[in-house]
Amino acid sequence: xxxxxxxxxxxxxxxxxxxxxxxxxxxxxxxxxxxxxxxxxxxxxxxxxxxxxxxxxxxxxxxxxxxxxxxxxxxxxxxxxxxxxxxxxxxxxxxxxxxxxxxxxxxxxxxxxxxxxxxxxxxxxxxxxxxxxxxxxxxxxxxxxxxxxxxxxxxxxxxxxxxxxxxxxxxxxxxxxxxxxxxxxxxx
Numbered sequence: 487x488x489x490x491x492x493x494x495x496x497x498x499x500x501x502x503x504x505x506x507x508x509x510x511x512x513x514x515x516x517x518x519x520x521x522x523x524x525x526x527x528x529x530x531x532x533x534x535x536x537x538x539x540x541x542x543x544x545x546x547x548x549x550x551x552x553x554x555x556x557x558x559x560x561x562x563x564x565x566x567x568x569x570x571x572x573x574x575x576x577x578x579x580x581x582x583x584x585x586x587x588x589x590x591x592x593x594x595x596x597x598x599x600x601x602x603x604x605x606x607x608x609x610x611x612x613x614x615x616x617x618x619x620x621x622x623x624x625x626x627x628x629x630x631x632x633x634x635x636x637x638x639x640x641x642x643x644x645x646x647x648x649x650x651x652x653x654x655x656x657x658x659x660x661x662x663x664x665x666x667x668x669x670x671x672x673x674x
Contacts, residue, residue: 494515495514498516499628499636527595529598530659533547564619566616567602570606585634587634589645624658628653
């Protein structure tokens with residue numbers, strides 16, 4: 487199963503490159519896995535807190551999963567793509583979180599990133615696309631305790647929260663069907 491795994495720790499929120507850094511108690515770790523099999527790609531990820539951690543971080547991890555599921559519930563053939571970002575945005579605002587607005591969900595299938603590109607996981611009034619039956623894409627909100635942007639680091643891959651704040655990402659690859667979401671990156 488060829489693919490790539492990125493591990494981001496604490497202030498790193500995406501595309502972290504494994505290296506000498508040792509994961510320690512209290513760290514917030516994101517693991518993002520992309521895989522290809524027989525010419526088809528999938529993308530999934532999750533964030534984890536290494537105990538012991540502050541209650542706010544435990545809550546952030548729990549609510550990051552809830553935000554992703556809130557968006558996944560809006561997936562289905564004939565539904566507006568904007569509904570995903572609206573639902574996640576409402577959840578984030580109601581629970582006192584911010585969303586990183588330059589890291590978006592995306593189409594996936596014959597390549598890791600394909601149409602539809604840049605599916606906002608925040609409210610986007612300009613979004614007019616509709617999910618067709620069989621559309622394959624990710625739902626991956628970046629929920630944060632204050633960050634609104636991802637900034638480049640010293641290497642060409644790692645992204646950092648800006649302003650610096652604890653941030654989590656949860657991601658599944660999903661197929662829009664007439665019966666709702668078919669999540670292909672969930673354990674069977």
